Amino acid sequence: MNTYKLLPTVLSVIFFSCADTRKAEEPYTPLAFETKFDGHLYLPEGWESTLWAESPQFYNPTNMDVDARGRIWVTEAVNYRNFNNDPETHLHFEEGDRVVILEDTDDDGKADKTKVFVQDKDLVAPLGIAVIGNKVIVSCAPNIIVYTDEDGDDQPDKKEIFLTGFGGLDHDHSLHSVVAGPDGNWYFNTGNAGPHHVIDKSGWELRSGSIYTGGTPYNKENKPAQVSDDGKVWVGGLALRIGPDGKGLEVLAHNFRNSYELAVDSYGNMWQNDNDDEVVACRVSWVMEGSNAGYFSADGSRTWKADRRPDQEIFTAHWHQEDPGVLPVGDRTGAGAPTGVVTYEGDAFGDPFRGMFLSADAGRNEVFAYQPEPAGAGYAFDRKDLISSIGTSTEDYVWNDVGPDEAKLFRPSDVTIGTDGAIYVADWYDRIVGGHQMTDEKGYGRIYRIAPKGKKLTKPVYDVTTTAGQMEALKSPAINVRNQGFVKLAEQGESVLPEVKKLLDDSNPFIQARAVWLMAQLGEAGVDEVENILASHPFPSLRVAAYRALKGNEDNLMSYAKIALDDPSVAVLREVVISMRDISWEKSQKILVALASRYDGTDAYYLEALGIGALGKEADLYRALLDKQNSEAARWPPAFANIAWRLHPDVAATAFAERALAPDLADGQRAKALVALSFINTTEAVNLMVDLSMVSIREVAEQAEWLVNFRKSNSWVSLVNWDELEKELPPAQSQVVLEQKAIILAEEKTLGEKMEAVRQLGADADGGKILIALASADQLAAPLMMEAGKAIFNNPDQSVRTMAAEYFKELAPPGVSYEGIIELKGVASKGRELFVQKCTACHKVGSTGMEVGPDLSKIGSKFDQSGLLNAILEPSAALAFGYTMVEVKTKDDNSYFGFLVSEGETTVLRDVSGRQTVIDSKDVVSKKPMATSIMPGGLALGLNEQDLANLTSYLLTLK
Secondary structure, three states: OOOOOOOOOOEEEEEEOOOOOOOOOOOOOEEEEEEEEOOOOEEEOOEEEEEEEEOOOOOOEEEEEEOOOOOEEEEEOOOOOOOOOOOOOOOOOOOOEEEEEEEOOOOOOOOOEEEEEEEEOOOOOOOEEEEEOOEEEEEEOOEEEEEEOOOOOOOOOEEEEEEEOOOOOOOOOOEOOOEEOOOOOEEEEEOOOOOEEEEOOOOOEEEEEOOOOOOOOOOOOOOOOOEOOOOOEOEOEEEEEEOOOOOOOEEEEEEEOOOOOOEEOOOOOEEEEEOOOOOOOEEEEEEOOOEEOOOOOOOOOEOHHHHOOOOOOHHHHHOOOOOOOOOOOOEEEEOOOEEEEEEOOOOOOOHHHOOOEEEEEHHHOEEEEEOOEEEOOEEEOOOEEEEEOOOOOHHHOOOOOOOOOOHHHOOEEEEEEOOOOOEEEEEOOOOOOOOOOOOOOOOOOEEEEEEEOOOOOOOOOOOOOOHHHHHHHHOOOOHHHHHHHHHHHHHHHHHHHHHHHHHHHOOOHHHHHHHHHHHOOOHHHHHHHHHHHHHHOOOHHHHHHHHHHHOOOHHHHHHHHHHHOOOOOHHHHHHHHHOOOOOOHHHHHHHHHHHHOOOOOOOHHHHHHHHHHOOOOHHHHHHHHHOOOOOOHHHOOHHHHHHHHHHOOHHHHHHHHHHHHOOOOOHHHHHHHHHHHHOOOOHHHHHHHHHHOOOOOHHHHHHHHHHHHHHOOOOOOOOOOHHHHOOOOOOOOOHHHHHHHHHHHOOOOOHHHHHHHHHHHHOOHHHHHHHHHHHHOOOOOHHHHHHHHHHHHHOOOHHHHHHHOOOOOOOOOOOOOHHHHHHOOOOHHHHHHHHHHHOOOOOEEOOEEOOOOOOOOOHHHOOOHHHHHHHHHOOOOOOOOOOEEEEEEEOOOOEEEEEEEEEOOEEEEEOOOOOEEEEEHHHEEEEEEEEEEOOOOOOOOOOOHHHHHHHHHHHOOOO
């Protein structure tokens, strides 16, 4: 095994306890603790880690779960991305990837027994596992596979494709693990590598997609704006729920990028993290039911880069945080690679740590911890470094005397809770995170067990054939284990109600919440108890759980809503208003109007809940509320102005235009009025915005002009005759380059004439595109291909030079040695000079540079020197998500190159300078992702080994 040593840094941290305990109404009390290195990891003082298991007991762990016997089940990804990793040099299993069971039989804190549960060719880098009773549920796109062990011999007796049709075969952004919720249903999520066309066992069909393709050779086609059987458009990554019988599939939230896992706590709250396109935008969020998390445009047809408005910060634009209809972001974690998540509901570490949401981040060598504090209708997040290989967050990483590589090989891929209450962390252990790559050829991996120092934690024995055993299983800190107790108790019905009611007095508030969910399924008497909790329990969190548990009974939904309508907790009101989403206006009018009056004008979560509840009823609610407002739109109170912005009904178009022109309106409110108008898809809205673009108020005219130009390429494209509104058309290619193209294609022209035409085209920006199009269509003979290769790599357009590498050969530069560069002493100050000279045309650090490629402000927290060298010298080996160039061919034999930022009635490409090309989608013949990075290789930039040492030294200082 590899070992490493870290500096014995001691870090004092303030950790806030926000668990909803029996004293939940009292202020939250902070708890101070120190983190110390225990020989393996940095942990809170009084905790200790054990290297519980390591290869060759298993390899490349992607996900874990715990069974009722306290054993750890692991999905392996040995056959991970074989399109990037040579099976001849990397560990490879011809018979498919495996599920492995690990056990500590003598309770000494280390696994001593290993067995393979299943090895299956249908398992290609699976990303999720759940052990629920005798069923082992493995998530491996395109399938959720259920293996059933009917006789308990740890071998599957039956294999069932439970669901199929998920996109993302052998892709990081694909199907993730199932978890049993407190209601007995199964919850899971999938990334944005669609399309997802899934039919549940009742015949209900999910149809979901987006503009996103790429990442793997299998992810070639996708499509936005697809409508599922519920009549809704779901896009991007999805949070889903389904019954254990395979029926009742429903989307709970959508438009994530790649949330690695979904954690569901005993109150029914959903938590997750999400990755980013840049190195500044990772996040951790509470997931509101019905919400849009804001990665793509609402229909999935555009990337955030296409939608980014002038002067918007990357993070704000990345998650569409200034657009109506988007869930507020929780915690901005910055650079990283978020992975597995779990909520800690056990007692082993004491009350202050109960309720922690744990989020592993492989890019940051860290497991973050949160005690999310209720804040209005949402939550406030206070991130703490809980478990780490380097002491503090890698954003502030300090090099130690051993060197950085060993410390940064700790790549937590998952975190789970054992039946004994210990925390288990799976370590992928590799130099690289993400990008569909791995450098470790042996498939090494580890699992750490974290427990209170000196405290003997034991694995309980559950006898689920008895009511007492079922009750103990329900109390388990391991989420899928407690489902076994839940299911068995629910089968007994009202007979167990007296025993279940006793759990309402348990000292652990999460166990109280489990009792609420269970009682709702224990006949009429149980429902009566839950109704009483909804009406009068002193703690809001239990009233929230009660409403969630009851609202599944659609026949009684309105009566439950009326019970909760006067609740003093905005969290309860949030649940009521969300539940009105699919209720008609006639039935929901009084409730929606009453709940809108409870909006305080500042609570972004509550405002979004109102929008969700008013879906399809926006104009009705707007009109109902408008009667009580000032007749002048410019005089609207802030609360109503925000509600109008969120609803943005067609009937409010004129009012928004009036507000935009109001002389005394604050600039922020003026901008919101313009944005709201841009989200109204009517001819009236277009004409109003065009008029606003020509007013004398400069800030209004500039914003309106930008919004007109933006919307005419997407949702407004067919609403008006744009030729009449705008006389200026995009410039056509010059006659000169068209004449040169004609020479090349003319049979009667000599080879010399054709070669001269190639040279002229190669020196011209538009001409270079024509040459690439001709090469792509095999219309250039070999001598012309050679001549083009001499000319085109000096083309003035960087995108042309980059795309040329797909078709033409350039003289190969001399090789360099990674090891030689690393041995050189780099000078960061000289590296910074090189960065300004060579890199700022495409990359940004702080306020310096351009944003053609990823922002590198914190790149040093994500890569070590070897990883940076790999990215610089071989930029096409692992293209960053969102930076794959596309070649679009049209009916008139032209080719266009750029980043595909929008696709619908028009196809929109953005080139390296930020210019957009709008193409009528009816004219598109083909779209081809390019395998070449827009970034030139390090040697093509004229960098020698010392330059590369200097440049990487500088980049490593960017934390």
